[in-house]
Amino acid sequence: MYVRTVAAAAAVLGITLSALAGPASATAPSHRAAGPKAVPAAVRAPAPLAGPKAGPLTGLLGLPVVYAHRGASAYAPENTLASIDLAAHLGIDWVENDVQRTKDGVLVVVHDDTLKRTTDVRKVFPNRSPWRVKDFTAAEIARLDAGSWFRPEFAGARIPTLRQYMDRVERNQGRLLLEVKKPELYPGIERQILDLLDRTGWLDQRHVASRLVVQSFSADSVALVHKLRPDVVTAFLGAPPEEDLERYAAFSDRINPWFREISAEWVADVHALRGPHGRPMEVDTWIVDDPETTRRVVEMGVDGIITNAPDVVRRTVYGY
Numbered sequence: 308m309y310v311r312t313v314a315a316a317a318a319v320l321g322i323t324l325s326a327l328a329g330p331a332s333a334t335a336p337s338h339r340a341a342g343p344k345a346v347p348a349a350v351r352a353p354a355p356l357a358g359p360k361a362g363p364l365t366g367l368l369g370l371p372v373v374y375a376h377r378g379a380s381a382y383a384p385e386n387t388l389a390s391i392d393l394a395a396h397l398g399i400d401w402v403e404n405d406v407q408r409t410k411d412g413v414l415v416v417v418h419d420d421t422l423k424r425t426t427d428v429r430k431v432f433p434n435r436s437p438w439r440v441k442d443f444t445a446a447e448i449a450r451l452d453a454g455s456w457f458r459p460e461f462a463g464a465r466i467p468t469l470r471q472y473m474d475r476v477e478r479n480q481g482r483l484l485l486e487v488k489k490p491e492l493y494p495g496i497e498r499q500i501l502d503l504l505d506r507t508g509w510l511d512q513r514h515v516a517s518r519l520v521v522q523s524f525s526a527d528s529v530a531l532v533h534k535l536r537p538d539v540v541t542a543f544l545g546a547p548p549e550e551d552l553e554r555y556a557a558f559s560d561r562i563n564p565w566f567r568e569i570s571a572e573w574v575a576d577v578h579a580l581r582g583p584h585g586r587p588m589e590v591d592t593w594i595v596d597d598p599e600t601t602r603r604v605v606e607m608g609v610d611g612i613i614t615n616a617p618d619v620v621r622r623t624v625y626g627y
């Protein structure tokens with residue numbers, strides 16, 4: 308029933324929203340039909356953006372919000388400025404990232420707790436095994452190439468500091484789903500992240516109301532963020548059983564699960580609870596990159612879809 312309604316809505320929206328989307332549709336790269344690994348031409352030389360494109364249209368009419376996971380990471384190296392610029396060029400305003408900390412206390416945006424997979428660290432620092440993020444200074448990390456592993460044309464992309472990253476999201480007029488990654492490795496990182504967000508203007512009422520969510524796989528970390536800044540929207544990453552959900556509702560506005568772990572019933576159980584801000588709790592699921600799975604989770608009633616291929620998911624849900 309729900310999926311039929313959504314399908315009908317999407318069919319209509321495919322026309323209506325395409326027309327509304329205007330500039331984003333016009334600038335959308337022509338790679339879309341080629342599949343997630345094709346490289347959009349736009350990424351090679353992203354121009355500064357004049358303002359948000361079609362992104363804010365997602366989330367309308369009860370359809371899920373689309374989040375670009377680690378940026379548009381199917382097409383550009385994850386968690387780099389190129390990946391969030393590309394998300395913006397695709398008209399996706401929400402980006403997701405992962406925040407960790409260097410040896411000298413600088414917040415950086417990188418997913419793994421070692422630098423091996425996504426940089427040339429073994430070549431640049433051959434004697435520093437196991438190449439943990441927390442064992443390198445910010446200056447050392449700034450020397451690493453975080454783009455070549457993905458495609459040669461991204462050579463020279465860097466692991467951004469969170470400060471650099473926030474400035475770019477702001478320039479793109481974007482919104483951020485910020486993950487506190489492995490907080491057990493970085494005591495005090497929650498307060499440090501919030502301090503930086505405050506300094507960069509991201510904790511003012513305008514940002515907190517609609518442009519920022521902080522999430523973590525660590526319930527303790529999410530609870531601490533809520534305690535330090537009760538106004539910030541929070542999310543717990545995972546799929547707790549129905550009987551435990553109420554406990555999370557004390558400090559988490561959302562429960563964000565892997566799509567394979569959920570059902571329509573579980574999503575309804577989450578929606579039946581109210582989070583710390585008095586609103587029904589929401590569900591943003593990950594990582595959904597194909598049309599069939601997209602339709603499946605939409606039918607379950609999720610509120611958001613976190614995806615490496617945000618153009619694919621948006622087209623499936625909204626028709627543009």
Ligand code: G3P
Binds near residue numbers: 376544
């Ligand atoms: O935002 C959800 C997702 O990022 C959780 O998994 O491993 O990609 O950080 P991971």
Ligand code: CA
Binds near residue numbers: 403404486
């Ligand atoms: Ca993440």
